[in-house]
Amino acid sequence: MNCENKSVPQRSEPTSELASEQTALNQASDHNPQAYWLQRYNKISTTIGKWIGGEEITIREHKLLGELFNNVSYMQLHALNVTGRMISPQLGKWLENNFMVMSYPDARIWCNNIGALTGDMSTSPVAGTVAGVLASDSRVYGGNHTAKLAMTFLQQALVEYKQGKSIADIVNSVAKKQGKPALMGFARPINRTDERIEPHRKMSAELGFEVGEYMQLANQLDAYVTQHYQLGINIGGYTSAFLLDQGFSADEVYALKALCVNSGVTACYVDYKAQPKDSFLPLKCADIHYQGKAPRSL
Amino acid sequence: MTLSANKEALGFAKTLATQICDETPTKDNPFLAEERHISGYNIFDISQKLDYIETIFLLFKLELPSSQQKVLLNTLFNFLSNLGPRHPAIRAAMTAGVSKANVEHLLPIGLMTLGGENGGANEVERAYRFIEKINQTSLSELDDLSSRSALNNKTPGFGTRFAQVDPIAQRFAEQLLSLTPDTECLKKCQVWLEQINSSNNQPKIGWLESGIAAAVFYELRVGAREAAGLFQLACAPGILAHGVEQTHKPITAMPLLEDNQYELRK
Numbered sequence: 001m002n003c004e005n006k007s008v009p010q011r012s013e014p015t016s017e018l019a020s021e022q023t024a025l026n027q028a029s030d031h032n033p034q035a036y037w038l039q040r041y042n043k044i045s046t047t048i049g050k051w052i053g054g055e056e057i058t059i060r061e062h063k064l065l066g067e068l069f070n071n072v073s074y075m076q077l078h079a080l081n082v083t084g085r086m087i088s089p090q091l092g093k094w095l096e097n098n099f100m101v102m103s104y105p106d107a108r109i110w111c112n113n114i115g116a117l118t119g120d121m122s123t124s125p126v127a128g129t130v131a132g133v134l135a136s137d138s139r140v141y142g143g144n145h146t147a148k149l150a151m152t153f154l155q156q157a158l159v160e161y162k163q164g165k166s167i168a169d170i171v172n173s174v175a176k177k178q179g180k181p182a183l184m185g186f187a188r189p190i191n192r193t194d195e196r197i198e199p200h201r202k203m204s205a206e207l208g209f210e211v212g213e214y215m216q217l218a219n220q221l222d223a224y225v226t227q228h229y230q231l232g233i234n235i236g237g238y239t240s241a242f243l244l245d246q247g248f249s250a251d252e253v254y255a256l257k258a259l260c261v262n263s264g265v266t267a268c269y270v271d272y273k274a275q276p277k278d279s280f281l282p283l284k285c286a287d288i289h290y291q292g293k294a295p296r297s298l
Numbered sequence: 299m300t301l302s303a304n305k306e307a308l309g310f311a312k313t314l315a316t317q318i319c320d321e322t323p324t325k326d327n328p329f330l331a332e333e334r335h336i337s338g339y340n341i342f343d344i345s346q347k348l349d350y351i352e353t354i355f356l357l358f359k360l361e362l363p364s365s366q367q368k369v370l371l372n373t374l375f376n377f378l379s380n381l382g383p384r385h386p387a388i389r390a391a392m393t394a395g396v397s398k399a400n401v402e403h404l405l406p407i408g409l410m411t412l413g414g415e416n417g418g419a420n421e422v423e424r425a426y427r428f429i430e431k432i433n434q435t436s437l438s439e440l441d442d443l444s445s446r447s448a449l450n451n452k453t454p455g456f457g458t459r460f461a462q463v464d465p466i467a468q469r470f471a472e473q474l475l476s477l478t479p480d481t482e483c484l485k486k487c488q489v490w491l492e493q494i495n496s497s498n499n500q501p502k503i504g505w506l507e508s509g510i511a512a513a514v515f516y517e518l519r520v521g522a523r524e525a526a527g528l529f530q531l532a533c534a535p536g537i538l539a540h541g542v543e544q545t546h547k548p549i550t551a552m553p554l555l556e557d558n559q560y561e562l563r564k
Contacts, residue, residue, distance in 0.1 A: 033461035033501075034460060034461060036461075037460055037461075042555070042559060043555065043559040043560065044555060044559065044560045045561040045563060046561070046562060046563065047563045047564070049562070050557075050560060050562040052557065058562060124402075127400070127402070127403055131406075278329075283314075283329070284323065285322065285323035285328060285329070286323065287313055287314065288316060288320075288321065289313045289315040289316075290315075290316060290317075290319070291315050291316065292317035292318060292319075292337050292338065292360060293317075293337045293338030293360065294338055295335055295338050295340070296338040296339060297343070298339055298340075298343045298348070
């Protein structure tokens, strides 16, 4: 299945804004070092959108009220805002379901732990949610930053695979941690089931998505690390392969999934907001293992 | 498998550990502390006898600074205390302030903005590692490093603002060098900078605020990650002051561009 939506008029792919702006900067600077900034002085120049008060809002050349409102899903609109592409309703549904499983309301999970702590301090709900979301911008969990890392790895791995490198060589060229390859998206111990993988495979099939070349590679990597290292693919690896097959870039998914943990964070926030202060995992002094200098005088 | 079994398999610790702070509980309430020591020093002694900048140093190095280290850190923190109202991080806090965001959000908003790769905390971290490389290179090999850096255009901490060298940053680097002439790191970076500017035909580059901060933090050997956060801490006062100032003004006190100043390109 192609990710583009057939029911909404299609627009051209956005060019690389940064690259075109860099070219403009270089061209302007050839004549006058400050020309680029003088051109942008006291005005906003954008391709993203514009609000005309009392009339309409343009988003990536689409009319929000006249065209999108009550016609596309919020996830389709979100993808349009972030990537400039109008994705299909099916892909919008896939992403929405994916967001559902990236945001468990369990306060042991690090970002939710922060949500609970902000609730405990009766921080504002916006600050509590944002603080937890910010914590999910992590190299090891969260689904946004990790997706970028996993997608970058898979992109390079596919290039190497097409050049003739074996799956074993791809896996074994990655740095090892505790004797096992640190493949982003494929480091789940096989005795720990990622309960999200099979429902995602089922959903993808039901929505009509075919297994693309990145997913085929991911499946091969999964089989290899399972056999040789007792590791397996996790939801991050699966999602990254799927979204690469749908034509997203790593940077697009990093931005698209920036908020993917927010619901669980807010849930843990409201849980402890409603409880007496200092009720979230109260610590005794002795619970902290001090490893520093002995008492001394100034 | 249960979650607890999983946790054991992954080697999660049973307790939190730290080298920074020790708290002694009261006799009748284990949740309350009656004493707090920072790297061995009683918090009441610290609050009475140390300058704030000494305490900052202690928190990150677990020892008190020498007189030169104190001068370096104090001078840097004073310099970074206000990056000016045109700086994106301060503008973010000012925009939040004038638009009546909760006042307690102003500083976090500015600090998040200051986290960026372009002149922010992220660049300080990369500049720290780059400066480490400069300092681990002998003077005779610096020329080669200069050429390679210029070719790759990868010089975090050094560059231009609005196509030219930032005069305030250069003056501050010179001030630091004159105040603390024994700082090997700053001197070597200055040598490298002069070499790179004489070794290619590209526009001159100079110190950036992120580079000066990284050089000082490297001189103090605080660590690259610590440098990123300390940069944010040092810049915090100006962010907060400018942000809060705007809260006392009406939302109309900040310009809002007219439609004819807003170009929507295809």
